[in-house]
Amino acid sequence: MVLALILGGCADPGRHADASRHADELAQPAHLKRELIKTDSFILTGFYRITRPDLPLTLYIEGDGKAWATRSQPSTDPTPYKALGLALAASDPAANVVYLARPCQFTPIPDNPRCDVTYWTDKRFAEEVVVAMNQAVTHYVAVGQQVNLVGYSGGGALAVLIAARRHDVASIRTVAGNLDHAEVNRLHRVTPMPASLNAIDVARQVASIPQIHFSGAEDSVVPPSIAQRFVEASGARCATLYVVPGMTHESEWAQRWPELLAKTPVCARTP
Structure with a gap:
């Protein structure tokens, strides 16, 4: 099954509430307010x-969360306890920062009648998911405002798919971005996601948009070769791969983020 190795363990009662509290503990010191x-x-x-609508907005997209309870059994709730995308947002000192959870994460599933296990397994990057996430981006971006997209893991894929529509x-x-899920699934010999x-x-x-793709040198879930394939597919003029030594897929990326965020994406000059 798709990337069951990313997140193991069994769902338990109250885990959603615990994850939600943990998210608030991350967000509150950074003055990030929750909304639906x-x-x-x-x-x-x-x-x-x-705080400064006249300046660009940086928008973070969460990873896949707790998609699977075991290698063959999907979880009953994809909300991540360790929300690495939110941790990245909380470590960003910019005036305008937004974090988006993925469909069915954090929002109580009874309030989300469309939620079905397929949206955190084989349809996590489906058309309707990309449309919804893009609508949420529009919700935050003011007219004439520029947006910098940041995505962790599967959120990196959505950042790219959204950018292609804006x-x-x-x-x-992207941070440990799953930028080619077909190749990732092939590498792990798990079910494809057609x-x-x-x-x-x-x-x-998106080849003309300045971009940096950060990969952990020790990431065995989404290895640096995936981002390299994406950079090559883009033509590489505006896309850069930056391999971070010692980092795995779920390392403490937020601790390194101020340093990595200082690396500005740029396009190479044409001859």
């Missing part, structure tokens, strides 16, 4: 801090 965003398909949970994206950064869109298929569409 209604889209056509899902009610999404977001956290935001917007005209206000100033940059893309109902999901694949970020690498739109690499050329």
Whole structure:
């Protein structure tokens, strides 16, 4: 089954509430306020801090969360306890920071009638998911404002897929990004996801957007070769792979984030 090795363990009563409290503990010191965003398909949970609407907005997208309880059994709730995407957002000192959880994460599932296990397994990057996440981005971006997209793990795929549909994206950064789920699933010999869109298929569409893809040198879940494939597919003029020594897929990326965030995506000059 798809990337069951990312997150193991069994669901337990109260885990959702514990994860939600942990998210608030991450968000509150960074002055990130929680809210629900209604889209056509899902009610999404977001956290935001917007103090200078005249400046660009940096928007973070969470990873896949607790997609699986065991290698063959999906979880009953994909909400991550260790929300690495939120931890990245909380460590960003910018004036305008937004964090988006993925469909069915943090928002109580009874309040989200569209939620079904398929949206955190084989359809995690489906068309309706990309549409909903893009609507949530629009909810936060003011007219004329530029947005810098950041995605962790599967959130990196969504950052790319969303960028391909917008005209206000100033940059893309991914952290351990699953930028080619077909190749990742092939490497791990797990079930493919034909109902999901694949970020690498739109690499050329986002090729003119400055972007950096951070990969952990010790990441065995989404190895650096995946980001390298994406950079090559984009033509590489505006896309850079940065391999971070000693980091795995679920390392403490937030601790390194201020240093990594200082690396500015740029496009190489054409001859």
